[in-house]
Amino acid sequence: MTAALLFAQVEKVATPKLDWAATAPLLILCGAALLLLLISSLTTSRPARGTYAVITVLASAFAIGTAGVLWARVTDAERGAFTTAAGALTVDGFSVFFIVVISLGIALSALLADDYLRRENLDGPELYVLMLLSGAGGIVMAMANDLIVVFLGLETLSIALYVMAGFNRRRAESRESAMKYFVLGAFSSAFLLYGIAFIYGATGSTNLGDIAGFLNANTLEHTGLLLGGFALLLVGFGFKASAVPFHVWTPDVYQGAPTPVTAFMASASKAAAFAALLRVFVSTFAEYRLDWQPLIWGIAVLTLVVGSVLAIVQTDVKRMMAYSSISHAGFILVGVQAATAQGVSAALFYVLSYTFMIVGTFGVATLVSGKGDEHHGLEAYRGLSRRRPGLALTFTVFLLAQAGVPLTSGFLAKFYVIGAAVDAHSYALALIAMLSSVVSAFLYLRIVVAMYMTDEEGAEPGPRVRVPLGAGVALGLAVAFTVVVGILPQQVVHWADRAIPVVLASGR
Amino acid sequence: MLLNQFLLLGAVLFCIGVYGVLARKNGVLVLMSIELILNSVNINLVAFGMMGGDAAAITGQVFALFVITVAAAEVGVGLAIVLLIYRNRTTVDLDEVDLMKG
Numbered sequence: 307m308t309a310a311l312l313f314a315q316v317e318k319v320a321t322p323k324l325d326w327a328a329t330a331p332l333l334i335l336c337g338a339a340l341l342l343l344l345i346s347s348l349t350t351s352r353p354a355r356g357t358y359a360v361i362t363v364l365a366s367a368f369a370i371g372t373a374g375v376l377w378a379r380v381t382d383a384e385r386g387a388f389t390t391a392a393g394a395l396t397v398d399g400f401s402v403f404f405i406v407v408i409s410l411g412i413a414l415s416a417l418l419a420d421d422y423l424r425r426e427n428l429d430g431p432e433l434y435v436l437m438l439l440s441g442a443g444g445i446v447m448a449m450a451n452d453l454i455v456v457f458l459g460l461e462t463l464s465i466a467l468y469v470m471a472g473f474n475r476r477r478a479e480s481r482e483s484a485m486k487y488f489v490l491g492a493f494s495s496a497f498l499l500y501g502i503a504f505i506y507g508a509t510g511s512t513n514l515g516d517i518a519g520f521l522n523a524n525t526l527e528h529t530g531l532l533l534g535g536f537a538l539l540l541v542g543f544g545f546k547a548s549a550v551p552f553h554v555w556t557p558d559v560y561q562g563a564p565t566p567v568t569a570f571m572a573s574a575s576k577a578a579a580f581a582a583l584l585r586v587f588v589s590t591f592a593e594y595r596l597d598w599q600p601l602i603w604g605i606a607v608l609t610l611v612v613g614s615v616l617a618i619v620q621t622d623v624k625r626m627m628a629y630s631s632i633s634h635a636g637f638i639l640v641g642v643q644a645a646t647a648q649g650v651s652a653a654l655f656y657v658l659s660y661t662f663m664i665v666g667t668f669g670v671a672t673l674v675s676g677k678g679d680e681h682h683g684l685e686a687y688r689g690l691s692r693r694r695p696g697l698a699l700t701f702t703v704f705l706l707a708q709a710g711v712p713l714t715s716g717f718l719a720k721f722y723v724i725g726a727a728v729d730a731h732s733y734a735l736a737l738i739a740m741l742s743s744v745v746s747a748f749l750y751l752r753i754v755v756a757m758y759m760t761d762e763e764g765a766e767p768g769p770r771v772r773v774p775l776g777a778g779v780a781l782g783l784a785v786a787f788t789v790v791v792g793i794l795p796q797q798v799v800h801w802a803d804r805a806i807p808v809v810l811a812s813g814r
Numbered sequence: 815m816l817l818n819q820f821l822l823l824g825a826v827l828f829c830i831g832v833y834g835v836l837a838r839k840n841g842v843l844v845l846m847s848i849e850l851i852l853n854s855v856n857i858n859l860v861a862f863g864m865m866g867g868d869a870a871a872i873t874g875q876v877f878a879l880f881v882i883t884v885a886a887a888e889v890g891v892g893l894a895i896v897l898l899i900y901r902n903r904t905t906v907d908l909d910e911v912d913l914m915k916g
Contacts, residue, residue: 454880468891482914
């Protein structure tokens with residue numbers, strides 16, 4: 307009788323409509339993660355080499371494929387963007403763009419992880435499962451149309467990443483980086499939550515569309531609560547995007563974490579942070595642009611300067627790249643600060659080309675570091691051009707792209723964000739960005755010089771470097787993208803232009 | 815006014831939590847301080863929800879439930895990491911976890 311009563315009540319609950327096609331990329335990634343766990347628990351013998359990595363890459367490819375179908379749907383003039391799951395998720399060009407970026411991050415990092423895990427005797431499905439789930443969290447963040455969902459996505463992304471950072475638990479550095487990342491990450495998401503509570507208190511809603519509608523329709527008498535909320539939200543997003551002054555974890559965690567995980571952290575996790583930042587600030591809080599723009603201006607300047615200057619004094623290549631990824635975050639913030647459609651599209655272009663550059667860079671670091679993941683000093687790269695000419699050339703392409711040399715995607719990315727800043731009349735910021743780009747060029751050239759111009763006689767030869775198939779494919783793809791988009795950027799620019807985030811009220 | 819008392823309680827808890835994270839060296843106590851901050855958020859959410867209409871109240875309370883759930887998951891992972899450090903170094907003092915610097 308009680309059961310009948312329960313069922314009678316259940317019928318009254320209106321379940322929200324879920325658009326399965328729109329959530330397909332998410333479901334594919336989560337489904338693949340569960341499939342990997344199932345396979346590993348049901349099979350007694352070890353599956354063929356690389357099975358787990360292949361499943362992960364296929365899942366990401368499928369996710370990108372379904373995203374392509376969605377893209378046709380949301381960019382169709384008649385149908386356009388829409389929300390699903392009771393206004394919790396937005397499906398627009400922006401969401402689809404980030405589904406592609408994050409899935410690419412998963413696929414490329416999984417290709418790097420394949421050989422790494424075997425080399426370190428850690429082979430198993432766990433890292434791939436965490437990677438897929440963490441990426442799904444990042445996609446939720448990019449699609450979120452509600453601050454609750456932003457928070458859930460962020461935590462799914464982060465909790466999996468804490469474990470991934472400490473994955474190589476026999477290495478003391480890996481354990482230490484997990485500890486540091488966890489403490490600071492939990493601390494910053496607590497700040498983010500406090501900020502969300504403030505925004506909720508000031509506007510009476512957590513739905514981004516409703517918040518934007520409220521802010522457009524009403525003039526707040528006391529803006530203290532709202533502005534406090536902005537500042538606290540910026541702490542949370544700034545931490546994930548490793549913007550100064552919330553960057554202190556970045557060098558330690560990037561250095562200590564297993565290198566393929568670092569690649570994932572620098573690509574997918576950073577992309578997700580910028581996705582949430584763009585949707586929440588640029589689109590939702592557009593009405594209060596004049597209040598938050600100065601904050602982002604300050605953070606962007608600090609990030610650009612600290613990232614490029616501190617990178618120079620490092621001797622560990624992974625640490626150098628950590629600081630250089632901080633300065634890249636500064637460049638993306640230059641696009642965010644412009645708060646125009648042009649700025650957003652420039653930031654999106656930057657995120658996509660940066661994903662390939664940084665995964666490639668850490669991919670080379672994975673290979674050069676050798677067994678034990680310990681050769682990360684500059685001396686490990688001495689004379690690499692003689693031992694491995696192809697690898698040295700690949701690395702040079704990534705470094706030049708990061709420095710912003712023409713004919714690479716990195717140059718155009720920097721060009722577009724600075725152009726957006728100039729068009730938004732942020733001349734000082736554009737100038738600082740250009741100067742910091744010059745300063746950081748020194749750092750990249752230092753590594754190139756070590757690879758090409760060091761006389762190997764007298765010095766002991768560095769560790770032997772071999773290039774396994776999976777990592778070779780990942781590096782090849784990254785180089786191809788960096789060079790081809792550097793010469794023919796039109797298509798990618800066209801995509802970025804049509805991926806401006808829209809904020810829809812929950813009613814639609 | 816009723817709302818301010820709750821917000822004040824939330825702010826005090828938040829400050830105690832932040833102080834705890836910054837001043838404590840013991841990993842477990844840092845975790846507990848983070849929990850304090852999350853609980854201050856919950857108080858704020860429920861208080862703000864009470865102030866608005868029915869729909870807003872549900873949002874605040876549901877959000878608080880989500881926060882509690884996520885906090886549990888986070889502490890699960892956090893304690894595992896603290897345990898990993900403890901097994902290797904027989905200490906949970908965060909100041910001694912300092913292999914990487916610069």
